[in-house]
Amino acid sequence: TYTLxxxxxxxxxxxxxxxxxxxxxxxxxxxxxxxxxxxxxxGKNASPKLIEAARAFPFVRVEGFVEDLASFWSExxxxxxxxxxxxxxxxxxxxxLARGVPALTNDAGKDRVSPEVRPDxxxxxxxxxxxxxx
Numbered sequence: 016t017y018t019l020x021x022x023x024x025x026x027x028x029x030x031x032x033x034x035x036x037x038x039x040x041x042x043x044x045x046x047x048x049x050x051x052x053x054x055x056x057x058g059k060n061a062s063p064k065l066i067e068a069a070r071a072f073p074f075v076r077v078e079g080f081v082e083d084l085a086s087f088w089s090e091x092x093x094x095x096x097x098x099x100x101x102x103x104x105x106x107x108x109x110x111x112l113a114r115g116v117p118a119l120t121n122d123a124g125k126d127r128v129s130p131e132v133r134p135d136x137x138x139x140x141x142x143x144x145x146x147x148x149x
Contacts, residue, residue, distance in 0.1 A: 017052035017092040022084065022107065026060035029101025034058070034077075035065055036097050036144075042072045044148035050074060055090075057081050088114045095147075098124030112137055119147060 021037055023030030034056050042054065052074060056065075059080035069075040081087060094111035096118050098104040104120060105127035111118040117137040125133055125140045132138065141147050 017050075018055060018090045019052060019093050019095050020055045020057065020087060020091045021095045022057040022087065023103060024060065025056075025058040025062065025065065027101075027103070029099065029103055030058060031062065031065070032099045033095075033097045033104075034061070035068070036099060037095055038065060038068045038072070038075060040144040041095070041097075041147050042069075042075055044144055045074070046072055048148055050148075052092075054095075055087065057084070057087055088116060091116045094118040096120040096124050097147075098127065102127065108132075108138065 021034055025031050025034055037054065054075045056075065056077045061077050061079065066077050069077045094107065094116050096104050096107045098121055104124040108118050108120060108124060108128050112132065112135055117139065119139045119141060121142050122140055125138065
């Protein structure tokens with residue numbers, strides 16, 4: 016099984032949009048494909064709407080604020096970093112790669128990191144939810 020993760024303060028609009036995209040666009044496809052892993056969404060102040068939407072998928076855990084992220088990073092097989100708006104995806108990608116965790120983003124997210132980082136073999140880009148699910 017795989018553990019996929021997302022981290023970010025969930026009352027910050029770009030993070031909330033990304034988490035919502037994961038739950039509303041990606042998770043239905045993962046479910047349809049028989050995903051047997053876990054999707055961990057870490058961050059304080061998740062909206063009731065996000066929490067309710069996540070309940071539709073038994074493999075999604077909206078965990079709220081986590082004091083020590085060491086266990087989160089050590090359990091991850093893939094960091095999910097959909098870039099829809101804002102600039103926080105750059106730090107999320109760099110954080111994952113610095114910790115040795117592969118990261119999945121879209122082209123707009125990859126464009127946020129410096130050209131020296133873009134060829135990293137652990138940095139994957141896909142555009143559509145269907146591509147992400149595969």
